[in-house]
Amino acid sequence: MATQRFCIPTEIVQDVGCFAQLGTVAKRYGERALLVCGRHAMRASGALERAQTLLQQAGMTVCLYDRVSGEPVLALVEEARALARTEQCHVIVGLGGGSAMDVAKAVAGLLPLSGSVAEYHAGRRLEGPGVPFIAVPTTAGTGAEVSNNAVLTDPVRGIKTSIRSDGWYARVALVDPELTLGVPPGVTAASGADALCQAIEAYVSIGAMPITDALCQEAIRLIGRSLRRAYAHGDDLAARSDMLYGSLMAGMSLTTARLGAVHGMAHPLGYRYNIPHGVVCGLLLPYVMAYNADYAVGKYARVAELLGVDARGRNEREMAQHAAESVRELMREIGIPLHLRPFGVSQADWPAIVAESLASSSLRHNPRPFQEADVQAILEEAM
Numbered sequence: 001m002a003t004q005r006f007c008i009p010t011e012i013v014q015d016v017g018c019f020a021q022l023g024t025v026a027k028r029y030g031e032r033a034l035l036v037c038g039r040h041a042m043r044a045s046g047a048l049e050r051a052q053t054l055l056q057q058a059g060m061t062v063c064l065y066d067r068v069s070g071e072p073v074l075a076l077v078e079e080a081r082a083l084a085r086t087e088q089c090h091v092i093v094g095l096g097g098g099s100a101m102d103v104a105k106a107v108a109g110l111l112p113l114s115g116s117v118a119e120y121h122a123g124r125r126l127e128g129p130g131v132p133f134i135a136v137p138t139t140a141g142t143g144a145e146v147s148n149n150a151v152l153t154d155p156v157r158g159i160k161t162s163i164r165s166d167g168w169y170a171r172v173a174l175v176d177p178e179l180t181l182g183v184p185p186g187v188t189a190a191s192g193a194d195a196l197c198q199a200i201e202a203y204v205s206i207g208a209m210p211i212t213d214a215l216c217q218e219a220i221r222l223i224g225r226s227l228r229r230a231y232a233h234g235d236d237l238a239a240r241s242d243m244l245y246g247s248l249m250a251g252m253s254l255t256t257a258r259l260g261a262v263h264g265m266a267h268p269l270g271y272r273y274n275i276p277h278g279v280v281c282g283l284l285l286p287y288v289m290a291y292n293a294d295y296a297v298g299k300y301a302r303v304a305e306l307l308g309v310d311a312r313g314r315n316e317r318e319m320a321q322h323a324a325e326s327v328r329e330l331m332r333e334i335g336i337p338l339h340l341r342p343f344g345v346s347q348a349d350w351p352a353i354v355a356e357s358l359a360s361s362s363l364r365h366n367p368r369p370f371q372e373a374d375v376q377a378i379l380e381e382a383m
């Protein structure tokens, strides 16, 4: 096996109420902050106003970019970057779910660079570390606060993919479960499904290592015990804390361990049929787990155990299959659809979906080697 490297340079501040430190943390990096968030949720929850106040109380000037909506397209990053340039911002703060954090991260990374966002998305080499980026997640999902990539869509090329660079990690992640209390059940389900999927895929990945195994097992345990409760009782701070810390640990693992076939297939499907990322991940996960089971029996058996499946009277192989069943049941309970057809997925599109999935680096880290026929087998089963 090749030498492995685990590096998370992000300072993680984690506590109920730690959002209050935003101003003092951001002030370390300069006087002018670009605050990036979505159009509605942060305003409605009061988090936007609080963030502005905290930054201003620290003596900072705040420029607001609040136009992130849906999963981010390149034009959003271009627009926010232009604003950060005009306003001469020193630090970028991402407040929100994965989309807001990804836009903020990309703006910070690309701010000093001369090329267009589209050029870097298409593979132009990224140089330098960018300007400081502070991540404040308000959903428990992508783990973008501790990963080095931003998932962006180019509608012109019809491609949804990551830009990544070791210079793109957040300087500081403020991980405050209180910020996730008001997230509606549908978003809790989709983001939680993504977090669980990332923890499981990073755990069984061929890029896994002992450090990521430890993080992933704890992430699976926390998410497994609290996703149902966070979905049904959004105001349960203990369940929300489990979810946020679980998604954080999955995020810490995936940069090193990488992901698997679910994420390889999720981007082309999500983009083409407008299926939210967490939904398509949760939908595909049990199919891929069952398909992979024989290729990582011990690890999938451990996943089953972590999800509370009773091991008595079951051998390892049976436990591995039960892991997929247990996830299927969990997805059903939190309202994640289990079939692709209702989203308009049609067989005519399969060749393109297969080709785009095979190009994904996630797919190459799946424990079962995936070729064309394997992607097709999952599509067939999940229809």
Ligand SMILES: [Fe+2]
Pocket: 142, 194, 198, 263, 277, 281
């Ligand atoms: Fe994901």
